[in-house]
Amino acid sequence: MDGLDDIVEEFLVESHENLDQLDTDLVALEQEPDSRERLSSIFRTIHTIKGTSGFLAFHRLEEVTHVGENMLSRLRDGALALTPTRTSVLLQMVDTVRSLLASIEATGGEGSVDVSAVVAAISAAMEDAPVPAAPVPAEQPAAEEPALEEAPVAAAPEAAQSLVPAPAPAVEVPSPVSETRVPASRREPVLEAPEHAEADTPAADAAGGQARRAVADSTIRVDVDLLDELMLLVGELVLTRNQIVQYVGRSNDTDLVRASQRLNLIASELQEGVMKTRMQPIDHIWSKLPRVVRDLGLQCGKSVRLEMEGRDTELDKTLLEAVKDPLTHLVRNSVDHGIEAPEDRRAAGKPTEGVLTLRAKHESGQVVVEVADDGAGIDPAKVGAKAVERGLITADALARTSPADVLQMIFLPGFSTAAAVTNVSGRGVGMDVVKTNIESIGGTIEVESVPGEGTVCRLRIPLTLAIVPALTVECAGDRYAIPQISLQELVSLDAEKAATAVEEVGGAPVYRLRGELLPLVRLTDVLGLTSDRHDGHVVIAVLRSEGRRFGLVVDRVINTEEIVVKAVGGQLKAIGLYSGATVLGDGTVALILDVQALARRALRAETNERQESRLAALSAAATDTERQRMLLAAIGGGRRVAIPLDTVTRLEQVRTESVERVGNREVVQYRGAILPIVRLDRHLGAYGESDHEVLEVIVYSDHGRSVAIVVEEILDIVDGEAAVRSDIDDMGLLGSAVLGDKVTELLDVRAAILAADPAFYSAPVTPAGVPASLLEA
Template sequence: MDELGDIIQEFLVESHENLDQLDRDLVALEQDPGSREMLSSIFRTIHTIKGTSGFLAFHRLETLTHAGESLLSRLRDGAQNLNPQSADALLAMVDTVRRLLSSIEENGNEGDVDVDPVIAQVAACIEDPAAPRPGPAKAAEAPAAPAAGSAPAPAPAADEPAGAGTATPAAGAAEAVAAAAPAEPATSVAKVLAKAAPAEPAHPEETSVHAKRSIADSSIRVDVDLLDSLMRLVGELVLTRNQIVRGVNEISDPALARTAQRLNLITSELQESVMKTRMQPIEHIWSKLPRVVRDLSGSLGKQVKLAMEGKETELDRSLLEAVKDPLTHLVRNAVDHGVETPEERVANGKPAQGTLTLRAYHEGGHVIVEITDDGAGIDVERVAQTALERGVVSRDQLARMDSREVIALVFQPGFSTAKKVTNVSGRGVGMDVVKTNIEQIGGTVDVDSTLGSGTTWRLTIPLTLAIIQALTVECGDERYAIQQVGVDELVFVDGQSGQTIEHVSGAPVYRLRGKLLPLVRLDETLGLPVRNSDRDVYIAVLQADGRRFGLVVDRVLNTEEIVVKPLSGRMKDVGVYAGSTIVGDGKVALILDIAALARRAHLAAEAVERAQIDLPGTRAQDSRIERLLIAGIGERRVAIPLDMVTRLEEFPVERIERVGSREVVQYRDHILPVVRLASLLGCYDVEEGETVPAVVYTERGRSVALVVQQIVDIVEDHIEARSDLDDDGLTGSAVIQQRVTELLDVRRAILAADPRFYTEMPETMVGA
């Protein structure tokens, strides 16, 4: 009895895998209806399920798959062509098979799942008058449907499981008649099909029994819990290895050192091998998405083509499970919100069919998964307006945010720009959950969008959570670990050479190669005793959550492989720890959450931006260093002081309107005056694209937009040569990055956009 139970369990596992493959193949078949190879593959899959279900006496499952096999046989043999009705019927059959398997798994039998409606739907497709029919001679050979209780079907061929006979076109027609008869029970349909189907030679693709058997013999199924247990044991071995290696180094015994080195090598190879057993291609979670896209786009009246790149990219299976739901949500969101209807796309000069691309690849010890659509893109102004209406941000906060930060507001809880609530979107539950789930596994979510062109959602996921490379640091008397993939570089602040941590608006910063790096002091963050000196400390330059910042620690110890141990609920509430580990000397070290520290670093970065000044004394050290934004206008380069730049934006050309003789644009609930620097400087031959970049300057609640042709660079450079030869709108020129660059008279440009800009300013500010 136990043996039979194992057989059924194996059948269920294989059948579920086959159904996933069927979903993919049937959707792909719609794109290429004449593919004999695809039809044969689908036929073989149904044939396998039908044969095994007959052997295990699951009669309804056998009858249902036999009906589908009959329709597939006609499609494969060219007796009729695939149409949307046939595709829907076959997918309905797959769904019903899945329900039968679920019932078998839960109850040990087929339960009360009704298969008759689906069989009738398949039969109707076989009888479809629009489909080509076989010749009259073949049709005449179809025997009449026998009454219930007629003789059993002929025995199957020796190499074919019981009940797995291949249906001919004639048998398909007989099944259609039998399925359409209301008084005929489902079981008699199978008898009709089996009796009506004479033995016919198997197709070459159906006779590869030996090849399949050899593939099956080369692999075994292993329980996931066993793999997890094996991974934990390897993790403990890695920790023990670290302790032995450290102890041997202290003893300085050559023979023992060689043994430890051998142990190190074997442990690393074993760890790599065990990790490979847990790695699975991302195709496993992508397999259901073609069906999701097909069904959802059909219900929304849209045409969406799904493309997949890098489906062989591998991830730890535990991470695959964690990524599955966020990925599915992003795909559904892209179809619902991103891709326009065919009418809208054609009106905007796009193909009627939209494209949704899934792309996966390895980068820097992570797996990057991108979901890209060529749809409408995200309207930054609409996001900003919704954020204000829902109280997600204040107007002052919004004024200090650039376009990328505004788009990131879609990850806030309760945020939604949907105009109506549907079963797909609009309830404000989704993007924040996506972000939370990805961050829980040590990953990040980013979004890039261009209005009118499309959106890319980018997931950055670690390869595995079990064993990672880490940098061990010390702060006070405690040790902490930082994931190595998040560390860009290490800097020692040497007090003897005059280096020190400085402060801007009370926020600690470090001038790294001429740029201000916001800092987070680990001792202050964790409530440890704070050292008084800002010299002779280490700065770990980290990258996370789209931000670059420095973490100030007392000492940097070493890098080593660590085993991640989960934290208790109390420790998770602290919010800066991602786990714990045991380091080489046997002590416990907490693993720092880089993303949480990055959010704290953002406060320091905001203080630096608001200050808009260089640190005290830097002008005295070198008065020729200037921070400039370089813009391109035709062939000319124009420099704008960076402290006169509040934000960089891109406005669609059609959004720029005229009021009298001046141009304006609607911007965050305001009418923003616009001046085109090309016109101001006499460059009238500049061609425009669909959007124009603009420099927005805000002061005391008033803003103007300076439209340029392109943003070239932001530089902090020595002004080697300067000329005071000016022109209308310029204060002179200078050599910047080995090129003559014109210096914009920003005040003149602002007044050209808004003559009353400084009217309400104090006298001291007007003269500035």
């Protein structure tokens, strides 16, 4: 319902369901007046409506259900006997409640529905007094609004007392629910009432006059087991779809290809729809945490404020249940260990009230949940000392371990830095269970901390476990699947390049990817197999796990497809390299690789020697400009510039007509963001031809910001190794060099970027993707 709060909407849905059941129960109760079980059920239903209406400040609804609850309580306790009159006034109460709910649904409030008559009727029925007849105005026009609101509750008590037909004016009174409650002698006239009622209820759309579905009819309750079964069937459909699409791809029958494409589309939409039915906002588990934080804060003598961001982020119901306990444990841990006592915070110059922040968002096909506190943080030195004390690591190994890896030791079994054991923190177990539980659903957990400033625990959870997109690779003749949630990019090296590009640093294979050394793991080595590829080509799948990247070397990449995840047996699970299995489109079975387990092999603690070698290699890569590959571009007037290839994110073509202005700067809309433009011809004083319909654009991106550098023509990519260089420069240049037998100017890329976006290296990007500098233009 538009404009209704989610709590009110849920209250309306449940109340309508309960009222329908009350109608049945009250009528059946007349046949079994001594049924305590049915009376108790009716009492609980009315009690629930009364309690919620009081909480939501619907006072008239609370008043009428309160007096009804009093009668039901006395009936249940045997203090009153059920008579037809009492049944009638209870049914009248149900009708009045229904009218109030209709008004709440239409306007958000109780409107002008009068409850005094029905309250008086129920009170009189409890005292065995004659039920008062509500006065009916002598000449009340049917078209007046007050009559439409007040008459339904005025006519019903009369119906409960007498079978005499009401005076003629009452025939016009709308009562959309009363036709099944009144005696037969009055039923005929009242049947006309719903036509009048619908004209003033939300069922008619004011704009178009079309009927609008009521809130009670807009939802349906479905058993979770049925949804699970439906998801399994959709999974099997996806498998069959994959097989048909692959088979038809080898066919020349046009009609068959068209039919398979249609099947592919329908199956994808059905899969998406079924998955949506299982999605629930993370607020379902967050809603219980404010109470947890409050109680723990009082218990620990701390003042803690809980803030939540992204409560509407949706997650599969199964995963939501799986993440509930780990999340609760992290919150308890932050309050107990993370946030300091008020006197300690005051001494550290902090507010005495600690802040615990929960954040959730969708990112790259997964849900990222953060538990952040502004407490004392975690000191890696203390963590390392505790790990050595407990025998979890040797002192020598600790000295060779980076601070970031030391922090991950808090997830080791039996680890705790608590000075004292409390009934909140337990006895040093829990964080290892959190990690195990998160990894069991295909997720990861990372911890970041700054001593004195706070700690952030970051969970990365897949949206669903049932059907996931994956990359299929081959190794030693067998097929394996890699979930695309962990895949960043693919790199293919021919034999010549692989011989020089893959190096060894500190005894471990690495590949320099755009200036960054990437640790490599050969899948054949992990599996103890022999590669069947002997041509020297190297295929690297660049994967990300626990905040760090590594490269997985495979024999071949087959394709990408959506896979249905099947559980593996205990023997395969014990190996620790597989998270499941699937059936591919060609009918073969493929094991799904556990990226976290592979990452642990690649990203073991580096030795001092390896760290020094890595830093030296990075330094050499930064200073060795002789071997840097360059992009050559013409800027007009016969001038050419060379741009380091590692500063080029991508090359694009943009139509001139799509260039717009913000103040005195040119911009272009690109992939949902606004990119500032710098034209190199103007920047360097060349001023070439400007009547091109299509602009050649070099896009450079870094830390979420991008700029577009416009050139006249992209010429070539060359190796600057043997270039004859000169320090002769000019504004916007670093010098010049002979590249391709021609003198080429070496572009000062930083100056060009700052010409497009002066705040590129300092100011943040706004949420809308607009550089902050443009907002000031």
